[in-house]
Amino acid sequence: MEETITISSIRIAKHLAEKLDVIARREGTSRAEIIRRSLEAFLAKQVEPHPKSAQEVLDLVYRRTGHKPTSIRSTKEVFDELYKEESLS
Protein backbone atom coordinates (compact mmCIF):
# COMPACT_ATOMS: atom_id res chain seq x y z
CA MET A 1 0.00 0.00 0.00
CA GLU A 2 1.38 3.39 -1.02
CA GLU A 3 2.07 5.85 1.81
CA THR A 4 -0.35 8.80 1.84
CA ILE A 5 -0.41 12.16 3.59
CA THR A 6 -3.26 14.58 4.33
CA ILE A 7 -2.87 18.18 3.15
CA SER A 8 -5.22 20.43 5.07
CA SER A 9 -3.79 23.79 3.93
CA ILE A 10 -5.05 23.66 0.35
CA ARG A 11 -7.74 26.28 -0.38
CA ILE A 12 -9.57 26.32 -3.70
CA ALA A 13 -12.28 28.58 -5.10
CA LYS A 14 -15.87 27.55 -4.32
CA HIS A 15 -16.78 27.12 -8.01
CA LEU A 16 -13.84 24.74 -8.49
CA ALA A 17 -14.82 22.75 -5.40
CA GLU A 18 -18.36 22.47 -6.77
CA LYS A 19 -17.06 21.35 -10.16
CA LEU A 20 -14.85 18.79 -8.44
CA ASP A 21 -17.85 17.45 -6.54
CA VAL A 22 -19.95 17.17 -9.71
CA ILE A 23 -17.17 15.42 -11.65
CA ALA A 24 -16.45 12.99 -8.80
CA ARG A 25 -20.13 12.03 -8.56
CA ARG A 26 -20.37 11.66 -12.33
CA GLU A 27 -17.27 9.43 -12.41
CA GLY A 28 -18.48 7.47 -9.39
CA THR A 29 -15.29 8.15 -7.45
CA SER A 30 -13.96 10.43 -4.71
CA ARG A 31 -12.85 14.04 -5.02
CA ALA A 32 -9.40 12.95 -3.85
CA GLU A 33 -9.19 10.44 -6.72
CA ILE A 34 -10.07 13.13 -9.29
CA ILE A 35 -7.39 15.43 -7.83
CA ARG A 36 -4.88 12.54 -7.84
CA ARG A 37 -5.57 11.72 -11.50
CA SER A 38 -5.46 15.39 -12.56
CA LEU A 39 -2.19 15.94 -10.73
CA GLU A 40 -0.68 12.79 -12.19
CA ALA A 41 -1.66 13.79 -15.74
CA PHE A 42 -0.39 17.33 -15.18
CA LEU A 43 2.92 16.25 -13.67
CA ALA A 44 3.43 13.68 -16.41
CA LYS A 45 3.42 16.52 -18.91
CA GLN A 46 5.29 19.08 -16.78
CA VAL A 47 8.01 17.09 -15.06
CA GLU A 48 8.80 14.08 -17.21
CA PRO A 49 10.24 14.56 -20.68
CA HIS A 50 8.05 12.99 -23.34
CA PRO A 51 9.24 9.41 -23.97
CA LYS A 52 10.72 8.89 -27.43
CA SER A 53 11.00 5.11 -27.67
CA ALA A 54 8.84 2.07 -26.88
CA GLN A 55 11.22 1.17 -24.03
CA GLU A 56 11.08 4.71 -22.59
CA VAL A 57 7.27 4.59 -22.49
CA LEU A 58 7.39 1.23 -20.75
CA ASP A 59 9.97 2.47 -18.23
CA LEU A 60 7.74 5.48 -17.57
CA VAL A 61 4.77 3.20 -16.85
CA TYR A 62 6.87 1.12 -14.42
CA ARG A 63 8.21 4.30 -12.75
CA ARG A 64 4.74 5.78 -12.29
CA THR A 65 3.51 2.48 -10.85
CA GLY A 66 6.52 2.11 -8.58
CA HIS A 67 7.27 -1.46 -9.60
CA LYS A 68 7.25 -3.91 -12.50
CA PRO A 69 4.10 -6.01 -12.64
CA THR A 70 4.07 -9.77 -12.49
CA SER A 71 1.89 -11.62 -14.94
CA ILE A 72 -0.09 -14.22 -13.01
CA ARG A 73 -2.17 -15.55 -15.92
CA SER A 74 -1.69 -15.91 -19.64
CA THR A 75 -3.42 -13.47 -21.97
CA LYS A 76 -5.11 -16.34 -23.78
CA GLU A 77 -6.59 -17.56 -20.48
CA VAL A 78 -8.06 -14.09 -19.85
CA PHE A 79 -9.50 -13.85 -23.37
CA ASP A 80 -10.92 -17.39 -23.19
CA GLU A 81 -12.60 -16.44 -19.92
CA LEU A 82 -14.09 -13.36 -21.63
CA TYR A 83 -15.47 -15.44 -24.50
CA LYS A 84 -17.11 -17.79 -22.00
CA GLU A 85 -18.60 -14.80 -20.18
CA GLU A 86 -19.92 -13.49 -23.50
CA SER A 87 -20.98 -17.03 -24.48
CA LEU A 88 -18.88 -16.95 -27.63
CA SER A 89 -17.23 -20.31 -27.09
Next chain:
Amino acid sequence: MRITIDSSVLVGYFIDQDHLHDMAMQLIEKVLNGEIEYACVSKIAIAELGYVIERKTSDAAFTYNCIHSTANDLALDVIDVSWEFIIALAHLKAVNAISFCDNATLTTAKLTNGEALFSKEKEIVLKDKDKLQGAGILFLEDYPF
Protein backbone atom coordinates in the same frame (compact mmCIF):
# COMPACT_ATOMS: atom_id res chain seq x y z
CA MET B 1 0.13 1.39 -43.78
CA ARG B 2 -2.88 2.46 -41.71
CA ILE B 3 -3.59 0.28 -38.70
CA THR B 4 -5.98 0.08 -35.79
CA ILE B 5 -4.25 -1.59 -32.87
CA ASP B 6 -6.32 -4.02 -30.84
CA SER B 7 -5.97 -4.47 -27.07
CA SER B 8 -4.45 -7.93 -27.59
CA VAL B 9 -1.40 -6.30 -29.22
CA LEU B 10 -1.05 -3.65 -26.50
CA VAL B 11 -1.22 -6.27 -23.73
CA GLY B 12 1.83 -7.91 -25.33
CA TYR B 13 3.59 -4.56 -25.34
CA PHE B 14 2.94 -3.62 -21.71
CA ILE B 15 3.66 -7.04 -20.18
CA ASP B 16 7.32 -7.81 -20.76
CA GLN B 17 6.89 -11.48 -19.81
CA ASP B 18 4.40 -11.93 -22.67
CA HIS B 19 5.53 -14.07 -25.62
CA LEU B 20 4.43 -11.31 -28.01
CA HIS B 21 6.37 -8.61 -26.19
CA ASP B 22 9.34 -8.33 -28.56
CA MET B 23 7.15 -8.10 -31.66
CA ALA B 24 4.82 -5.59 -30.00
CA MET B 25 7.85 -3.51 -28.94
CA GLN B 26 9.09 -3.38 -32.55
CA LEU B 27 5.68 -2.28 -33.75
CA ILE B 28 5.29 0.46 -31.11
CA GLU B 29 8.82 1.64 -31.89
CA LYS B 30 7.81 2.12 -35.52
CA VAL B 31 4.68 4.00 -34.46
CA LEU B 32 6.71 6.32 -32.22
CA ASN B 33 9.29 6.89 -34.97
CA GLY B 34 6.57 7.81 -37.47
CA GLU B 35 7.44 4.83 -39.68
CA ILE B 36 3.80 3.77 -39.85
CA GLU B 37 1.60 6.14 -41.83
CA TYR B 38 -1.25 6.10 -39.33
CA ALA B 39 -1.93 4.14 -36.14
CA CYS B 40 -4.92 4.43 -33.86
CA VAL B 41 -6.77 2.72 -31.03
CA SER B 42 -10.40 2.98 -29.97
CA LYS B 43 -11.46 3.98 -26.49
CA ILE B 44 -13.27 0.65 -26.26
CA ALA B 45 -10.01 -1.21 -26.97
CA ILE B 46 -8.31 0.87 -24.27
CA ALA B 47 -11.00 -0.23 -21.81
CA GLU B 48 -10.48 -3.85 -22.86
CA LEU B 49 -6.73 -3.44 -22.47
CA GLY B 50 -7.35 -2.25 -18.91
CA TYR B 51 -9.54 -5.15 -17.89
CA VAL B 52 -7.19 -7.75 -19.43
CA ILE B 53 -4.12 -6.27 -17.73
CA GLU B 54 -5.91 -6.07 -14.39
CA ARG B 55 -6.98 -9.72 -14.63
CA LYS B 56 -3.48 -10.73 -15.77
CA THR B 57 -1.64 -8.87 -13.02
CA SER B 58 -4.19 -8.04 -10.28
CA ASP B 59 -2.44 -4.66 -10.27
CA ALA B 60 -4.89 -1.75 -10.47
CA ALA B 61 -2.20 0.97 -10.33
CA PHE B 62 -0.23 -0.58 -13.20
CA THR B 63 -3.47 -0.98 -15.16
CA TYR B 64 -4.31 2.69 -14.69
CA ASN B 65 -0.85 3.71 -15.91
CA CYS B 66 -1.09 1.46 -18.99
CA ILE B 67 -4.41 3.08 -19.87
CA HIS B 68 -2.95 6.55 -19.29
CA SER B 69 0.14 5.86 -21.43
CA THR B 70 -1.85 4.32 -24.26
CA ALA B 71 -3.91 7.48 -24.48
CA ASN B 72 -1.05 9.95 -23.97
CA ASP B 73 2.41 8.53 -24.67
CA LEU B 74 2.20 6.10 -27.58
CA ALA B 75 1.54 8.58 -30.41
CA LEU B 76 -1.66 6.71 -31.26
CA ASP B 77 -4.74 8.53 -32.49
CA VAL B 78 -7.41 7.74 -29.88
CA ILE B 79 -10.78 7.21 -31.57
CA ASP B 80 -13.82 8.36 -29.66
CA VAL B 81 -17.17 6.60 -29.47
CA SER B 82 -19.08 8.99 -31.74
CA TRP B 83 -22.60 8.42 -33.12
CA GLU B 84 -21.01 7.34 -36.40
CA PHE B 85 -18.94 4.82 -34.43
CA ILE B 86 -21.96 3.50 -32.51
CA ILE B 87 -23.99 3.00 -35.69
CA ALA B 88 -21.13 1.23 -37.49
CA LEU B 89 -20.35 -0.95 -34.44
CA ALA B 90 -23.98 -1.95 -34.01
CA HIS B 91 -24.10 -3.12 -37.63
CA LEU B 92 -20.81 -5.04 -37.45
CA LYS B 93 -21.83 -6.79 -34.21
CA ALA B 94 -25.05 -7.83 -35.95
CA VAL B 95 -23.22 -9.45 -38.87
CA ASN B 96 -19.92 -10.61 -37.33
CA ALA B 97 -20.16 -13.40 -34.73
CA ILE B 98 -17.18 -12.17 -32.74
CA SER B 99 -16.90 -10.28 -29.46
CA PHE B 100 -18.14 -6.75 -29.04
CA CYS B 101 -14.61 -5.42 -28.42
CA ASP B 102 -13.18 -7.16 -31.51
CA ASN B 103 -16.00 -5.64 -33.54
CA ALA B 104 -15.07 -2.26 -32.04
CA THR B 105 -11.53 -2.69 -33.38
CA LEU B 106 -12.92 -3.60 -36.82
CA THR B 107 -15.26 -0.58 -36.64
CA THR B 108 -12.33 1.72 -35.86
CA ALA B 109 -10.32 0.32 -38.77
CA LYS B 110 -13.30 0.76 -41.08
CA LEU B 111 -13.87 4.37 -40.03
CA THR B 112 -10.18 5.26 -40.37
CA ASN B 113 -9.71 3.44 -43.71
CA GLY B 114 -7.15 1.05 -42.32
CA GLU B 115 -6.66 -2.54 -41.25
CA ALA B 116 -7.27 -4.06 -37.84
CA LEU B 117 -4.28 -5.56 -36.04
CA PHE B 118 -5.03 -8.35 -33.55
CA SER B 119 -2.99 -11.07 -31.90
CA LYS B 120 -3.81 -14.71 -32.57
CA GLU B 121 -4.74 -15.11 -28.91
CA LYS B 122 -8.15 -13.76 -29.83
CA GLU B 123 -10.90 -16.03 -31.04
CA ILE B 124 -11.10 -14.01 -34.24
CA VAL B 125 -8.21 -16.20 -35.48
CA LEU B 126 -10.66 -19.13 -35.66
CA LYS B 127 -13.00 -17.26 -37.99
CA ASP B 128 -12.80 -17.03 -41.74
CA LYS B 129 -11.23 -13.59 -42.20
CA ASP B 130 -12.88 -13.17 -45.60
CA LYS B 131 -16.34 -13.59 -44.09
CA LEU B 132 -15.87 -10.93 -41.42
CA GLN B 133 -17.11 -7.53 -42.48
CA GLY B 134 -15.68 -4.11 -41.69
CA ALA B 135 -11.98 -4.07 -42.43
CA GLY B 136 -8.98 -6.15 -43.37
CA ILE B 137 -7.41 -8.16 -40.55
CA LEU B 138 -3.72 -8.50 -39.70
CA PHE B 139 -2.08 -10.51 -36.92
CA LEU B 140 0.91 -9.38 -34.89
CA GLU B 141 2.37 -12.88 -35.11
CA ASP B 142 2.79 -12.35 -38.88
CA TYR B 143 4.76 -9.12 -38.34
CA PRO B 144 6.40 -7.63 -40.39
CA PHE B 145 3.37 -7.69 -42.65
